[in-house]
Amino acid sequence: MFVLGILSSFAAVAAMCWLLFNLAVFALPFFVGLHAGIWVYGTGAGWLGAILVGGFAAGLTLAIGQALIILVRPLWARFVITLIFVVPASTPP
Template sequence: MMILGILLSIVAIGFFCWLLFTLAVFALPLFAGVTMGVWAYHAGAGWPGGIAVGAVAAFLTLFVGQIVLMLARPVWLRVGVALAFVAPAAIAGFYATHGIVKHAMPSETWQLIFSVIGAIAVGITAFVRVTTLAAPAPTGQSIARA
């Protein structure tokens, strides 16, 4: 039974790491949606209104970010928008990694080192995913007909 528990723990950690890497791109839209949903709820919209406002805010954040990444010409604007999506993902990666390693190692220095490595890995993954999601279609290519 002990071996089964260890194996299930490894599978669970692997699953949550996969989930973190997959959903890291959506950290900023989730934050915006939750913030706007809570604001709407406290403004008197109730539960349905708060959920609706939060969902619309999250969708608009993701949609506008992707559109700006696709259509913006200045590199500084594209990098700024990409960093706006990457920063919350890196912070989430830091705390997720810290939550895992604090149970595995007693040294706070090594916990911090591994947490920073996790934040960098999640940040790079989020950057790659954000930039590939918004990659413009190649122009000037046509399909040759036989």
């Protein structure tokens, strides 16, 4: 029973690390989509327009980021692109 508790603790820590790194990738698209949606709502487009434009902006940001990671060859440039995606997740609110 003691071994089962240790193994479940390792599994929980691994799951939290996976969640942290996975959410770090989606932080920048989320913030871009959120701010685009707020801006569109402020222009008078309504809730539906804000949701559609925010979702499109978030998806486009994620797609551009993934395409850049695939297409850019120098390692330092990939590192810069990765930092651009990770920094919004690591800054305090």
